[in-house]
Amino acid sequence: MSSLFSAVCDHEQVLLCSDRPSGLHAIIAIYSTALGPxxxxxxxxxxxxxxxxxxxALALSRAMAYKAACAGLDLGGGKAVIIGDPAVAKSEPLLRAFGRHVASLGGRYITACDVGTYVADMDVIARETRWVTGRSPAHGGSGDSGxxxxYGVFEGMRAAARHRWGTPSLAGRRVAVSGVxxxxxxxxxxxxxxxxxxxAGDVDPVALARLRVEFPAAETVPDPDDLLDLDIDVYAPCALGGALSAETVRRLRAGVVCGGANNQLAQPEVGRQLADAGVLYAPDFVVNAGGLIQVADEIEGYSPERARARAAQIFDTTSEVFRLAEAEEVTPTEAAERLAERRMTDVGRLRGILLP
Incomplete structure (x- = not known):
């Protein structure tokens, strides 16, 4: 088997998308549709x-499948990446060309916002396909899934605090947020x-300046890497993935790690290293599911109250992951993956019951 097929063999489908005139180069990865599109x-x-x-794309789509399963949604996991600098390459023709490729999948993949894309972009993509969420309220959407x-990360952090310190209250705790x-x-x-x-820290000085205006009570540092050396209770990675490495574990002085970034573990073994160091890690695909819950609610017709109530359940799901991890003597990440895989198997098998 070629290295390419070895890389994608765990996925149901991987689509390469190209449109030379607009400069589109994109990849859509579908990990699983066992529970739904x-x-x-x-x-x-x-x-x-x-x-x-x-x-x-492969790692993110797998995480999305686990995220949907743990969140109790009837959805599978997929992800798309567009290669290029959005500040330079993004255009209406490119976004609409991408929308055509999404449409070609006939609903097997539904897109939404992520790093580098915004609600306004989803409205443009939606001019070519109906398989779009995260749209503007003017078009019946829920707006920014952030x-x-x-909110879900906050609820997951409260669950982690209860497990670590016996109370879900974060009052008096010092939290470092990397990426604002x-x-x-x-x-x-x-x-x-x-x-x-x-x-808080961020590589973007504009983001930090905006934070200081909006939340003057927050302390800021110009280099988010410096957060690792501070005396803190909770570390919250909220930028790009791979933030947690062996070096991070060595330097980290927090008792809990809980943040909004996807794929935070640079290598799978970092989850065990965190546990061995006495750090309680809240799996990212469990606690950051609020955005998925929000945009998924658009499929039924968006209800802010219903979506928020579902996101609040992240507290209970995170608590169950910690309970399972202790009961089965595994890391929280392994426990969450088992929880997701069991639901994907137990509920996904029902698709084998044929309907007329």
Whole structure:
């Protein structure tokens, strides 16, 4: 088997999308449709090369399948990546060409926002396909999915606090937030409202300046890497993936790690290293499911109250993951993956019962 097919063999389908006139180069990865159509955002990013982009799409789509399963949604996992700098390459023709490729899958993949794409982009893509969520309220959508992503992370953090310190209250805890974009900035607001103190970092000085205006009570550092050396209770990675490595574990002084970024573990073994170091890790695909819950609710006809109530259940799901991890003597990540795989198997098998 070629290296390409070896890389994608765990996935149901991988689609390469190209449109020379608009400059579109994209990959759509569908990990599983066992529970329903795959749903996952479109990431627009200047990847170093196609192999890095493919690896990201594959890892993210797998995480989306686990995320949907743990969240109790009847959805599978998919993800799309568009290769390029969105500040330079993004255009109406490119987005609409991408929309045509989404449409060609006939509903097997439903897209939404991710890093580098926004609600306005989803409205453009929707001019070519109906398989789009995360649309603007003017078009019946829920708007920016960062709203419930941040809320879900906050609920997951409360569950982690209860498991670690015996109370879900974050009052008096010091939380470091790495990345204050769509999710991190809103998470800071929840934390400050709960009585926690916050220190935040971001590579983008504009994002930090905006945070200081919106939340003057938050302390900031210009280099998010410096957060690892601070005396903190909780570390919240809210930027791109791979934030947690062996080096991170060595430097980290927090008792809990819980953030909004996808695929936080740079290597699978980092989950065990965190556990061995006495750090409680809340699996990212469990606690950051609020955004998926939000955009998935659009499929039924968006109800803010219903979506928020579903996102609040992330507290209970995270608590169940910690309970299962202790009962089965595995890491929280392994426990969450088992929880997802069991649901995908137990519920997914029902599709074998043929209907007229």
């Amino acid at each position: 795959s749903l996952g955002g479109t990431r627009f990013h200047p990847y170093a090369d196609e192999e890095v982009a493919l690896a990201d 709203v419930l992503t941040a 974009g769509k999710v991190g900035r809103r998470l800071v607001g929840h934390l400050l409202d709960s009585g926690a103190s916050v220190v």
